[in-house]
Amino acid sequence: MSSPPAVSVLVVDDQRPFRLAVRAVLRRAAGFVLAGEAETGEDALTAAAELHPDLVLMDVNLPGIDGVVAGARIREDAPDTVVVLCSTYGRTDLPAAVAASGLDYLCKEDLAPSVLREIWSRRTTPSEPPR
Numbered sequence: 075m076s077s078p079p080a081v082s083v084l085v086v087d088d089q090r091p092f093r094l095a096v097r098a099v100l101r102r103a104a105g106f107v108l109a110g111e112a113e114t115g116e117d118a119l120t121a122a123a124e125l126h127p128d129l130v131l132m133d134v135n136l137p138g139i140d141g142v143v144a145g146a147r148i149r150e151d152a153p154d155t156v157v158v159l160c161s162t163y164g165r166t167d168l169p170a171a172v173a174a175s176g177l178d179y180l181c182k183e184d185l186a187p188s189v190l191r192e193i194w195s196r197r198t199t200p201s202e203p204p205r
Contacts, residue, residue, distance in 0.1 A: 081194055082109035084127035086118040088136055092182060096131060103187035115139025122148045127155060129194065134161040134172055142171045156197045
């Protein structure tokens with residue numbers, strides 16, 4: 075039996091240290107691969123359209139189009155793409171736009187291989203039978 079295809083991840087953050095941290099986490103997360111990176115909301119839209127990632131980890135505060143708007147647009151264009159907003163905010167301190175977006179949220183300090191697996195296991199894809 076062959077293993078399922080790797081989950082391709084697009085990382086969107088204007089801070090290089092966080093992008094490097096995500097790379098390190100992805101190297102330790104079996105079944106996840108880096109599809110690409112972007113630094114702005116506009117670049118994220120272009121990268122998502124070109125790369126067709128399965129999962130997008132998107133910073134909330136980006137130059138230009140913010141992560142909430144860019145994430146919503148990515149979901150409109152590719153409804154099966156899982157978009158997770160990331161920031162340093164605790165859940166109780168989230169800006170209203172993040173809470174109202176309907177997108178998943180992850181505090182950056184909680185990023186770990188096990189968290190990525192948990193996020194991915196929660197997704198709902200109509201083409202997959204219920205387990």
